Amino acid sequence: MRRREFVALTLPSVLVMFGFMLVPLYRTVEWSFERVSYGQAGTFVGLQNYLAALTEPRFGRAVVFTVGLTLVVTVVTICLGYLIATLVNGLGRMRPLVLGILLVSYVIPHVVGAVSFSWLFDSNFGGVANFLLGRLTGGDVLWFTDLWPNRLIIALNVIWSMLPFVMLMILAGLQGVSRETLEAAQIDGAGTLGRHWHVIIPSIRGVLGFAVLISTMDVLRTFDNLIPLAPQAVGLGNESIMLYIYNVAFREGAEDLGLGSAISVLTILIILVLLYPSIRSILKEAKEA
Amino acid sequence: MFDHFWTKAAAGCLVAVSLLLTGCGAGSRTAANTATEVACDFTNPPEPVTVNVLAYNSSAVDPFTNTMVASCSHDNVTLEHDPIDFAGQVQKTTATLSGDSGTYDIIESYSFVIPQYGSEGKLEPLDPYIEEFGDKYGLDAINQEMLDSLSYEGKVYGLPMQAQMLVLAYREDVFDELGLQPPTTFAELREVSQAIQDAGEIQYPLALPWLSSSDIGTAYKAALGSQGVDYVDPDTREPLFTSEESRTALEEMKSLVPYMDPQVTTFDQPKVQQQLFNGDAAMGIMFSGRMVDLTKDTNTEHAGDFAFAAPPAVLEGGRQYGALSVDGWSIPVNTQVDKRLLFELIAASVGEDASRASIPAAYPAREGLVTEENSPYATAANEAIQNVPEPAPFPWVAKMSSGTSEVVAQVVTGAIPVEEGQRQMQEIGEQVMAEQG
The missing domain is CATH 3.40.190.10 (Periplasmic binding protein-like II)
Known part of the structure; x- marks a missing residue:
């Protein structure tokens, strides 16, 4: 490929990345050191925003909640995703139909899915799940105001929306596993579990690492699911980092862009720390390949 | 071959139905067909002007927005209003008022935010226009308490349409x-x-x-x-x-x-x-x-x-x-459109006909329009408004x-x-x- 063609083909991506990623990132870092009001030039305040964020217990609670949610959801989606992908992989002509149905929860916008999900537990709007559980247990669960029930429905909803994507990636990985190797393992006497543990999982380790990476990044950015599912998120301590940033930087009457930017920068650092093992593992695998 | 045809036909139908449903659900940029038509006799600008209106959709605000868009889009003036919810309006108001020029020329405002935006000089004081166009649009019939609610330090920053x-x-x-x-x-x-x-x-x-x-x-x-x-x-x-x-x-x-x-x-x-x-x-x-x-x-x-x-x-x-809580129309200081023209558009939308048509969904800002005959909660609302906290x-x-x-x-x-x-x-x-x- 000639140099001119290379430049012509890559320039749009470079411009888009510069305009939509680097410029906002630069402004976020800049504002994190300033006191900023909408439409006005910021005033340099040094590390004041970072100090405010790090000494605010609400930020700590948001980090603990978000990291906890990420760990739980990632583990569950990877395990369930693997299980469902294995089942789907064994299907014949029904596979496209089943896949199509499974992908519904992934293509529905998060906030729409979360509203519908919240109605399952809200007796004001039918509350089917609430009704059935009430019948079974004889008591009412306060899904929106009690800490752990609320965390449970948040986690269930995030898993519900994330699972198809993880399952799809793992399914792609499963389809690449050599049939000959599997047959050889079977001839050597490996059972179903043994084949999964010693053959399939090591073969798709790269795909699983990538699924963990994407899943971690997505769950760390949980925001819109919480609007309908956790209306009392702040008081309960079920506020995600992204919701906290929104509440600090954009909510009517708050609008502290400097503090919001500082929390955003800290969040980027947290995401990098959490993703480090996945990124390292993927890079190592790429080197070995 | 047969399967292939039916798969394509089914996919085609699915796409068509999706587009139809999306079109039906996406709202419209034009005023509702039920909008009340009122006289909107502004001085026609020499060049075509597009006026962007920011107002959340609700049964109480829509009658005024729709009347303005339907009645004032003529000659060289075109009004555009995209459907939006209240939270969206809050975000867009902050954004449009933040720079030297904004996206919107008329914004829906309410008593809660007027002091903040008024004190920051982001809204145009409307007193000179009320003085100039008061008789033409019968603005003296607007409830004084509601006018005060959309004022800050003696200046009016919003023309009241309705109150809650x-x-x-x-x-x-x-x-x-x-x-x-x-x-x-x-x-x-x-x-x-x-x-x-x-x-x-x-x-x-x-x-x-x-x-x-x-x-x-x-x-x-x-x-x-x-x-x-x-x-x-x-x-x-x-x-x-x-x-x-x-x-x-x-x-x-x-x-x-x-x-x-x-x-x-x-x-x-x-x-x-x-x-x-x-x-x-x-x-x-x-x-x-x-x-x-x-x-x-x-x-x-x-x-x-x-x-x-x-x-x-x-x-x-x-x-x-x-x-x-009083809702009204405000004019951003940073609009590039002639502010006299904008005031005439908002004044026309809060006229008597438009206000009357908004009942019973709304409690219009014009005095004496809400009665027991036209609103099931008229007595309660009239009593409530007399005795609200300062x-x-x-x-x-x-x-x-x-x-x-x-x-x-x-x-x-x-x-x-x-x-x-x-x-x-x-x-x-x-x-x-x-x-x-």
């Missing part, structure tokens, strides 16, 4: 059966709630919008206002969260909790409405714009059973547990409300004691006032 005030909706059939009268104080509200609860039919008779992230701030302010005080002493600029009135407000609010759904701090107005629709509650206090929905039998089987009254006072002899047009109100609402929720649910809540709120209040300079 807290109104008590109650199930007349339940009250009649138990021989109850609409409560006029919080003590009576507790008695009535207890009587309904004791009757055994309705477990949680009272429904109030006390969403912890927003509505409960309005509720606390209403409880303060009922005792004649606000967040801050306007003379000394001292926050009043540790005052006796604040303690009373919090304790009185807390005293209502046993009569409400245990998840009340997650209830916004639509959820309260839903409780009343379902028959899960016998009383609700909401802004008047929500009331007409209760009377529609397409919404609830209890439509014919609702009656309306002014809300009770927190203490006997006090003002109502009330709030007045307006508090200060730039710190939005920040105070936003900053303290979660603490109020913690207090009323018993998560923290009243004194601790007061202390935390006072700290937030002092911080907000320090930022005000």
Whole structure:
């Protein structure tokens, strides 16, 4: 490929990345050191925003909640995703139909899915799940105001929306596993579990690492699911980092862009720390390949 | 071959249906067909002008927006309005007012934000235009109190279209059966709630919008206002969260909790409405714009059973547990369109015909239009508006409300004691006032 063609083909991506990623990132870092009001030039305040964020217990609670949610959801989606992908992989002509149905929860916008999900537990709007559980247990669960029930429905909803994507990636990985190797393992006497543990999982380790990476990044950015599912998120301590940033930087009457930017920068650092093992593992695998 | 054809046909149908549904659900950039046509005789500008209008969609605001868009889009002027919800409007207002030029030329504003934007010089003072066009558009009929609510430091920053005030909706059939009268104080509200609860039919008779992230701030302010005080002493600029009135407000609010759904701090107005629709509650206090929905039998089987009254006072002899929220039109300072032209457009939309057509969904700003004949909650609304707490047009109100609402929720649910809540709120209040300079 000639140099001119290379430049012509890559320039749009470079411009888009510069305009939509680097410029906002630069402004976020800049504002994190300033006191900023909408439409006005910021005033340099040094590390004041970072100090405010790090000494605010609400930020700590948001980090603990978000990291906890990420760990739980990632583990569950990877395990369930693997299980469902294995089942789907064994299907014949029904596979496209089943896949199509499974992908519904992934293509529905998060906030729409979360509203519908919240109605399952809200007796004001039918509350089917609430009704059935009430019948079974004889008591009412306060899904929106009690800490752990609320965390449970948040986690269930995030898993519900994330699972198809993880399952799809793992399914792609499963389809690449050599049939000959599997047959050889079977001839050597490996059972179903043994084949999964010693053959399939090591073969798709790269795909699983990538699924963990994407899943971690997505769950760390949980925001819109919480609007309908956790209306009392702040008081309960079920506020995600992204919701906290929104509440600090954009909510009517708050609008502290400097503090919001500082929390955003800290969040980027947290995401990098959490993703480090996945990124390292993927890079190592790429080197070995 | 056969399968292939039918797969393609099915996929084609699916795409067509999706596009059709998307088109139907996406809203429209033109005014509704039902918009009232009024005279909108502005001086035609020499060049074509597009006026972008920012206004959230609701049954109370739509009649005014639709009238403006439908009636004033002629000659060289084209008005454009995209459907948007209230939260979207809040975000876009902040964005459009932030720079030297904005996206919108006319914005829907309300009494809560006028002091902030007025003090920041982001809205055009409308007094000279009211003076110039007052006779032409009959603006002297607009309620003075509503005009004051959209003013800051003596200047009008919003032309009122309609107001919403807290109104008590109650199930007349339940009250009649138990021989109850609409409560006029919080003590009576507790008695009535207890009587309904004791009757055994309705477990949680009272429904109030006390969403912890927003509505409960309005509720606390209403409880303060009922005792004649606000967040801050306007003379000394001292926050009043540790005052006796604040303690009373919090304790009185807390005293209502046993009569409400245990998840009340997650209830916004639509959820309260839903409780009343379902028959899960016998009383609700909401802004008047929500009331007409209760009377529609397409919404609830209890439509014919609702009656309306002014809300009770927190203490006997006090003002109502009330709030007045006035919606109006404002002109951003940073618009590039001729402001005289813009004022004529907004003045035409709040004319008598448009205002009359907005009833009963809205309570228009023009005096004397809402009567018992045209609005089921007219008497309650007219009484409520006479006795609402004094307006508090200060730039710190939005920040105070936003900053303290979660603490109020913690207090009323018993998560923290009243004194601790007061202390935390006072700290937030002092911080907000320090930022005000």
